[in-house]
Amino acid sequence: MCGLLAFVAAAAGGEPSRNAHATAAAIADASHLMRHRGPDEPGTWADPAGAVVFGFNRLSIIDIAHSHQPLRWGPPDSPERYELVFNGEIYNYLELRAELAGQHGAVFATDGDGEAIVAAYHYWGAEAVTRLRGMFAFALWDSVTGELFCARDPFGIKPLFVATGTGGTAVASEKKCLLALADIVGFDTDIDDRAVQHYTVLQYVPEPETLHRGVRRLESGCYARIRPGQPPQTTRYFVPRFDAVPFTRETEQARYDEITAVLEDSVAKHMRADVTVGSFLSGGIDSTAIAALAIRHNPRLITFTTGFEREGFSEIDVAVASAEAIGARHIAKVVGAEEFVAALPEIVWYLDEPVADPALVPLFFVAREARKHVKVVLSGEGADELFGGYTIYREPLSLKPFDYLPERLRRSMGTLSKPLPEGMRGKSLLHRGSLTLEQRYYGNARSFTDAQLRNVLSGFRPEWTHTDVTAPIYAESTDWDPVARMQHIDLFTWLRGDILVKADKMTMANSLELRVPFLDPEVFAVASRLPVNAKITRTTTKYALRRALEPIVPAHVLNRPKLGFPVPIRHWLRAGPLLEWAHEMVNASATDHLVDASAVRRMLEEHRCGTADHSRRLWTVLIFMLWYAIFVEHSVVPQISEPQYPVEL
Structure with missing residues (x-):
C-alpha cells in the first residue's frame, strides 16, 4: 500500500x-x-x-x-x-x-x-x-x-x-x-x-x-x-455482468456452499502479510463475517469500531457482542461533536475531492485508532453491491404493478401526484411508479431534487443531469432484471464514488492499509450468477449471503439491518459546535458564484427549528464550501497531524 x-x-x-x-x-x-x-x-x-x-x-x-x-x-x-x-x-x-x-x-x-x-x-x-x-x-x-x-x-x-x-x-x-x-x-x-x-x-x-x-x-x-x-x-478490460442462474431444489444448498467457499478463500488470501492484520467491525453482517473468517487465520485478531457521544447513534454495543462471540479482542473509539468538527478541515484535505458522506468522519477516527495496533485491516465494503444489500433494491417489487399499466397512464399518475401535499400517503408511490428505472434510480445517493437544486446552485443547468453519468451504464444492461441493473449502476457510481473513496482516503490518511475481501473477482463471479430472489425478498436483503453465513456469523447479527457507522449530523446541525461551524462556513465562503448562500442560510434555519430535515443537503453544500476554501480559495489551511505510529506491528 x-x-x-x-x-x-x-x-x-x-x-x-x-x-x-x-x-x-x-x-x-x-x-x-x-x-x-x-x-x-x-x-x-x-x-x-x-x-x-x-x-x-x-x-x-x-x-x-x-x-x-x-x-x-x-x-x-x-x-x-x-x-x-x-x-x-x-x-x-x-x-x-x-x-x-x-x-x-x-x-x-x-x-x-x-x-x-x-x-x-x-x-x-x-x-x-x-x-x-x-x-x-x-x-x-x-x-x-x-x-x-x-x-x-x-x-x-x-x-x-x-x-x-x-x-x-x-x-x-x-x-x-x-x-x-x-x-x-x-x-x-x-x-x-x-x-x-x-x-x-x-x-x-x-x-x-x-x-x-x-x-x-x-x-x-x-x-x-x-x-x-x-x-x-x-x-x-473489466466489464461486469450479472448473468443470473436460477436455483433449483437440487442445487440451492450447493450455491450457498459455493458462496461460503469463495469467501473463505478470499479472506485467506487477504490475510497474506508480513505485518499484523486486524479487522473493522460494525454491527452488521458484512464486517462480522469477514472478522469471523479472519480469526481462523489469526487467533489473536483485534477488531475496531467507533461510536458517538449521543445515545442511539452507536454500533459499539453490537460490535462488542460480535467480537466476544467470535473470540476477538475489541477496541472502540468514541467521538464527540467538538472532536468531529475540529477534524473536518484535515479530513477534507485528505479526500482531495469532496465526498458528502458523514460516515467518513468516524471512519477516519477508527482508522487512526486501529493504526496504533495494526498496519492492515479487513473490512466489509462491497457486499451490498454484489449480493443485493440495499433496501432500495426492493423498490422494483413494490412498483411491479405499475409495469402492467400503459405508459400514458403511468405518466398521468405522476402528474396527479405533484399537487398532493408533501408527506401525504401515496404521493411518493405514485410519483416513483410513473417513472422508468432509468429515470428514478441513479445510485444510493440523492441529496437534491431538481427544484431544490435550482434554488441552491447559482449556475444551475437543467441539461446537466444524472443521466450524464448513468445513461451509458444502463445501456449495457437493457436485458437484465431491475435489481441487477441497480447493482450495476452502483458498481459504477456509489461504490467507486463514495464507498471506496472514503475507505481508501480515510485509512491512508492514517498510514493504514484497508483490504476488502468481498471485492474480489472470484467472489464477484459467484455473486453475479445469483437470481433476483436469492438477493431480495419482501422481508430481507442479501438473502443468499445470509443463508451462506448462517454457520459463520453470530445469530444476533445474521438478520440485522444495515447501519454501518451512523452519524448524528441531523441532531448536531440543530445546536452546538457543528451548527456554529456551519454558520461560519456559509458566512465566510467565497462560493457565491456557485452556491446561493441565502438559500443555504434558510435551510439552516428551517433545520434548526425542526420544520424540515435538511441535514443531508446541508452537509453536501457545507463539505463543498470547505473543499473550496482549502483547494481553491486557500483561506483554510488544515493542520495536518502526523502521529508517530509503530514502525512494525
Whole structure:
C-alpha cells in the first residue's frame, strides 16, 4: 500500500532536458504531499533520457526488507527494462510467481508482489491485468517501447488521477500532487461547473470527472498507455455482468456452499502479510463475517469500531457482542461533536475531492485508532453491491404493478401526484411508479431534487443531469432484471464514488492499509450468477449471503439491518459546535458564484427549528464550501497531524 506519482514529458529522447533536475525535485516535493500513504520509505527515479520521472511513498506490508520502489525488473537479456511504482496488494502473487517461473523461467530478486506484476506484463502483455487478484493502481515504464502502462483494479479500490497538458502527462494516487505540478504539466486548473452540479446531486464527483477541468481519473477496470507527446489511450478490460442462474431444489444448498467457499478463500488470501492484520467491525453482517473468517487465520485478531457521544447513534454495543462471540479482542473509539468538527478541515484535505458522506468522519477516527495496533485491516465494503444489500433494491417489487399499466397512464399518475401535499400517503408511490428505472434510480445517493437544486446552485443547468453519468451504464444492461441493473449502476457510481473513496482516503490518511475481501473477482463471479430472489425478498436483503453465513456469523447479527457507522449530523446541525461551524462556513465562503448562500442560510434555519430535515443537503453544500476554501480559495489551511505510529506491528 503506497502512494505513486509519475510524469511523462511531452518530448523525450536525446540529451536530458536542462530542466530535468528541477522536474525531478518538483516530483519529489509533490510526492511528499502524500507521505501519509507510505511513510516507511520515500523514493524517486528518473529515466536517464528525461522521458519519465517517478515519485513514491512506501507502506511496507509484504517482503518488508526488499521490494523497494520504484522497482526495477527485466528478463535476463534486459534486466533493467522496466520500472514500476505500485499502490495496492496482489493477493495471488505467490501463485502468479510460481506460474511465471514454471512456464517462462521468470527470475525474481524479491519475495514480494510487485515483481509478479512486471513479469506478468512482460510475458502476457496487457492481458496480465485480468490475472491479478487484488487491489491496485500502478504505473510501469517500458524503456524499450518508451511507453508508460497504467492500470486500476476492476472495482476501483485504489485511485489513480491523470492530468495531461502542454508539458506532458502526470498520474498520481492523490490529486493534490498533480495540482502541485500544474505549471510543469500545463493543464487547466479551472473548476468544472458540471462536475460541481453532479457532486451536489450525487454527494460525490462521479468518475472519470474531478472538480478541476484538467484532472480526470483513470476509471476502475481500465488501463492506459501513455507515450511522450501523446494523450493517454484508455482501454476497459473489466466489464461486469450479472448473468443470473436460477436455483433449483437440487442445487440451492450447493450455491450457498459455493458462496461460503469463495469467501473463505478470499479472506485467506487477504490475510497474506508480513505485518499484523486486524479487522473493522460494525454491527452488521458484512464486517462480522469477514472478522469471523479472519480469526481462523489469526487467533489473536483485534477488531475496531467507533461510536458517538449521543445515545442511539452507536454500533459499539453490537460490535462488542460480535467480537466476544467470535473470540476477538475489541477496541472502540468514541467521538464527540467538538472532536468531529475540529477534524473536518484535515479530513477534507485528505479526500482531495469532496465526498458528502458523514460516515467518513468516524471512519477516519477508527482508522487512526486501529493504526496504533495494526498496519492492515479487513473490512466489509462491497457486499451490498454484489449480493443485493440495499433496501432500495426492493423498490422494483413494490412498483411491479405499475409495469402492467400503459405508459400514458403511468405518466398521468405522476402528474396527479405533484399537487398532493408533501408527506401525504401515496404521493411518493405514485410519483416513483410513473417513472422508468432509468429515470428514478441513479445510485444510493440523492441529496437534491431538481427544484431544490435550482434554488441552491447559482449556475444551475437543467441539461446537466444524472443521466450524464448513468445513461451509458444502463445501456449495457437493457436485458437484465431491475435489481441487477441497480447493482450495476452502483458498481459504477456509489461504490467507486463514495464507498471506496472514503475507505481508501480515510485509512491512508492514517498510514493504514484497508483490504476488502468481498471485492474480489472470484467472489464477484459467484455473486453475479445469483437470481433476483436469492438477493431480495419482501422481508430481507442479501438473502443468499445470509443463508451462506448462517454457520459463520453470530445469530444476533445474521438478520440485522444495515447501519454501518451512523452519524448524528441531523441532531448536531440543530445546536452546538457543528451548527456554529456551519454558520461560519456559509458566512465566510467565497462560493457565491456557485452556491446561493441565502438559500443555504434558510435551510439552516428551517433545520434548526425542526420544520424540515435538511441535514443531508446541508452537509453536501457545507463539505463543498470547505473543499473550496482549502483547494481553491486557500483561506483554510488544515493542520495536518502526523502521529508517530509503530514502525512494525
